Amino acid sequence: MNMPTHTLRNEEGDVLLRSRKQPFNLLRWFSLISMAVIGTVAIALGAVSTKFVITESIQRDALLTSQFIQAIASAEVRHVSIPHVRTMGDLLDPRQDRNFPEIDPLARADARGEFLDHIAHLPDVILANIYAPDRMVIWSTNPALMGTTIEADEDLDHAFEFKTPVSASYHDVDEARMEQKFITPPEYIFIENYIPLFDAEGKNVTAMVEIYKEPKDLIERMERGLVLIWLATALGGGLIYLGLYWIVRRAAILLAAQQKQLITNETFVALGEMSSAVAHSLRNPLATIRSSAELALEFDSGPAHKNIKDIIGQVDRMSKWVRELLQSLRPLQDEPESVNLVATLHDSLSAFEQQIAKAGVNVVFEPQETPMVLSQPMQLAQILNSLIANALEAMDKDGTLTITLQASDSQTVEVSLCDTGKGMNEEQRSMAFRPFFTTKQGGLGVGLVLVKRIMERCGGAVRLDSREGEGTCVRLSFKRFP
Incomplete structure (x- = not known):
């Protein structure tokens, strides 16, 4: 949440002092x-x-x-x-x-x-x-x-x-x-x-x-009575203070989380409105450009042929960006339901079968059980497709994508997708779940944001472990279906 900034200037207009109002620290x-x-x-x-x-x-x-x-x-x-x-x-x-x-x-x-x-x-x-x-x-x-x-x-x-x-x-x-x-x-x-x-x-x-x-x-x-009185007073005061501190600390954490969520929601709403307006304004020009380029491609086989194909490719990439942007900012309203996690993983791997073979990537996936988890089929497939696509783009030939399932306890199931790509440094890891941050050339930076939103919407969580030069592991934690 942006706080108001106060700037003081002299008569010549030079900035003398810029102060930022600090938020009220309830707990302190x-x-x-x-x-x-x-x-x-x-x-x-x-x-x-x-x-x-x-x-x-x-x-x-x-x-x-x-x-x-x-x-x-x-x-x-x-x-x-x-x-x-x-x-x-x-x-x-x-x-x-x-x-x-x-x-x-x-x-x-x-x-x-x-x-x-x-x-x-x-x-x-x-x-x-x-x-x-x-x-x-x-x-x-x-x-x-x-x-x-x-x-x-x-x-x-x-x-x-x-x-x-x-x-x-x-x-x-x-x-x-x-x-x-x-x-x-x-x-x-x-x-x-x-x-x-x-x-x-x-x-x-x-x-x-x-x-x-x-x-x-x-x-x-x-003297014994006085010692007992002061000990009881100190202990009682300490317990009251700790009890109230614990309650207020929980309340402060909850308020901070709610404020953060409110800011995030407001940001997504504003971005959604802006993106929708931009997307609708871009779709028709992009479609016109692509149609014109395809028409020109049919009549021209000379030196401009490659340039026309580049135009079509760039238009397709921009159209993909628009679709991803609208999809990432769209409100998530579907209720979680029972989903076969292993079957969904197999379907996602099958969809990338040609890309996996073309990239020469080795996939290791040997599930020992087929747990049912709380999620939404379309959104879960979208999460897995995004993560598999990121892993394939991060690895060179002969890389390895390892997918493992682990039941943390009787109520949760964790899926880990680990690649042997170039990984991330500490700064990149800290910003990985921020909107529009990406380490890929030509990426939009909304994939992991969407993954996080969908997982939290279904009562789950996502964690990212990565080391530069060693690879990245994305861990998805699902609630097991009763």
Whole structure:
């Protein structure tokens, strides 16, 4: 299909630039855009999924930690026989001891010590702090923090204000936060939990427990989950991309084939209309010239006799060209039917028997079976006659024409016509099936084009193998008749 060409010229008319508009490449643009879209969606889904998994895992761990600590606090209070003491939060701040003069200080210290010992030995704990309502650290597994007042801590303030557990996760230690003073630094990720302890009425927060944990088992599970999420995301995105790419590639190939066929059909229609007009315009003058030459031949036996015969020969050749041109451009409308391939080959060889004998060509044809194939008798004979004629013209004396039949599978039959002629070079092979290309002097170049059209019309195919100086093989592939 010819694309529009844009030419720029200067004032003197010289050509400055000639550009050709490139066709839209559906497959390339789809592959780029779809890869970008699918990649973006896959990364977004992976990021959302990983964030969800991390958040849910941390929240679940924080909930379990909060429930465990509150259960320990309730259990320790039940086991301590101290009057007027109803919650563990009332016992944790040593500064409140003076408010309970009737309580044995040793009993209060023992109860507090039991609870703090449980906190200090919780699994995966790397730091534990307990805050009084005034934000002072009243106890810590890091003694350096005890007595320190923590200010401007949003999570701690949020837990005291809303009286709810607060959890957060970190990858790196925040040096600006006074409470993140670890004796043993975390390796990868650590979780911070604020767990409020209430008074007997459950309204006021009497103490806040801060737990820093590095749950290695949970982290390993999260890492495995993240790996699976990203692998599944990458695999899913890749499969979607490959599936869509395969579909679009098939569609692009089909569209290209249809476009090529449409262009070919349009070309043949235009050539057919033009050729019909030219042929009808030439037939009468050619017939008149030939009749006049034949008449002159009867009355002249002198020196012009040979020239008159040349005129008749050239007229006949032009008439043959016109017939071939019209025949090659005529629409193929006959439906395929069952044809005896071997019998048709024998008929074609019989038609060329005199030419074969005159050229001294040896024909090798020994079929082992007589397959029935899908074709059209007249068109099949025309194909074989054209190929045999081409082979005879390409060979010198003592050449060999070998015809073989081979059943490729249960549904196809392949016929090979191989000659020992001069063959073709690579450029000639690539152009062999183009209209009006020929290597023969005086040829029109529509024979192989017609062969290809007829074979494809009947559901078959044609291939050409040729080497310069070694010969040419034309292979016809037919559908076997059921």
